[in-house]
Amino acid sequence: MNLITSALPEERQRAILSLIERDGRVLATELARTFRTSEDTIRRDLRELAATGHVQRVHGGAVRRTTAPGPYVERELVDRARKEAIAKVVAGLIRPGELVIVDAGSTNLAVVRNLPASLEATVVTNSPAIAAALVGHEHIEVIMLGGSLSHRAGAVTGAGITDAIRQVRADMCILGACSLSIADGIGCAFSDDAVAKRVMVEVSGRVATAVLNDKLGASAPFTVGPLDVLDQLVVEADAPAAMLEKFATDGLDILRAPGEAP
Secondary structure (H helix, E strand, O other), X not given: OOOOOXXXXXXXHHHHHHHHHHHOEEEXXXXXXXXXXXXXXXXXXXXXXHHOOOEEEEOOEEEEEOOOOOOHHHHOOXXXXXXXXXXXXXXXXXOOOOEEEEOOOHHHHHHHHOOOXXXXXXXXXXXXXXXXXXXXXXXXXXXXXXXXXXXXXXXXXXXXXXXXXXXXXXXXXXXXXOEEEOOOEEEEOOHHHHHHHHHHXXXXXXXXXXXXXXXXXXXXXXXXXXXXXXXXXXXXXXXXXXXXXXXXXXXXXXXXXXXXXX
């Protein structure tokens, strides 16, 4: 990208937005060097962008803003084809005979709908929708975690659910995530949901998550854990290569859904 070092504020802010869209995060010190201006000027730019809702301010810079998720029943209807593509990959990661914790979420609902009819496994879930989707799957034992239903999260939450999860020793966790970033790790929109997710990670032998492109490099209000708790990350076919290179570590297997890569 050819950045204008003597840009007007509007031009500079458009360029900053392009950098955030590409990288997910910017630092004020680096932007000041790039545009040959003061950090105070950059911080003012970031404040103005945050005020318009384009970015989220964080210590030292800004990240791509995540919009607050709507009710679960609405989210389940959005981006179905895109979720289906990554869900099929996740469904193939479950091994016969495993005990799997399937976290709530519309993408994870698509995962269980794509499980092979012949698969024999045990699924533990905090999602009534996921449990209901498995009613006709005669080879899968379903254990539904009890508690209070959060309509916004589409999940059972509350103090008792963490104790129930701690009684489980899972081979695998299919984790729901609202955002993934290098600096902030795995993010979640709701505090009570984040607590349950952390315990799911603790009791599981390996952890996988699948996210759409708009969650890569974004930041959500509550942290579930660092990226290194993940063993497998499933992304869309056209997920930005530059972004994925930053996520790549020795312990993380990044899988793309079938399709045309960038």
